[in-house]
Amino acid sequence: MALSVISMFRQGHKYMNTWPMKKQLYAYFPECKVISATRLAITTMPPIAVVSCAMLLNTFGADYLPQTIAIGAFFLSLPLQGLLWLGHRSNQALPPALKNWYREIHSKLQQEGCSVHSFKSQPKYKELAALLKSAYEQLDQVFTRSWFD
Template identity: 35%
Template sequence: MKVSVFRLFKDGHQYAKRWPRHAVVAAFRETRLVPLLRLMEKWVPAIAVVNAVLHWQFLHAYWQQGLVTSLVILSMPLQLMAWFGWRANQPLPIRLRSWYWELRDKLKQSRAVLERPSVGGPTYMDLASVLQKALAVLPPEQH
């Protein structure tokens, strides 16, 4: 499946917003990386500017390296956002797929409105949607 770069970033942003903050999903990488992304979005531009200014001010002969370093620093949140976009479109492994269908069935029994899963089978984006809905609707013992 070929995805454009803009779609990759858009999916990554939606996936990071949709991923729940809960102990049920503590074992997933996303649980640690979403707060890191939020932190990077806030502080990385300032760090890159400070790096460029310091290179210009104190290491005038090396300002080109400072500029390149600042560009690399600025690309870090974009790299993480691209990873989230890639991860959002990956099909679920078999173990997670069974958990996805189990949660989906419990949500149907509680008459919750659900989105349809992706065409090729459930993806991590679908799992994030179902988890978000399950954590909001179902009682804790049914997660």
């Protein structure tokens, strides 16, 4: 099923807000680094684009307007690239090793009586993100620490 670019941006933004940003996850998943870089780009790239365009126009004048627009568009596209990657990643199926880990975490949450979403036989990264987020919110640190030892 092909998704539109706008829906990929929305899913990327939702995935970015769902993924738990815990230091234990940085070593195992690139999401943490991509989310950090994307959040930084969302806040810094628009001002950088405006300043760089203003400096180019001030220095070189209107003769360099196409180059100025290209540089501004480049800086503005950086956060969008991160959101697009996150949107694509959220819809990918988990590899077999992560599927087993997903099952293990889901069963531990159910054993502890925590509220969890229904079990997915073919989970995707977005389901893993929601499960990890609920695990970090509802379980003690003793349980979550054992997953990364």
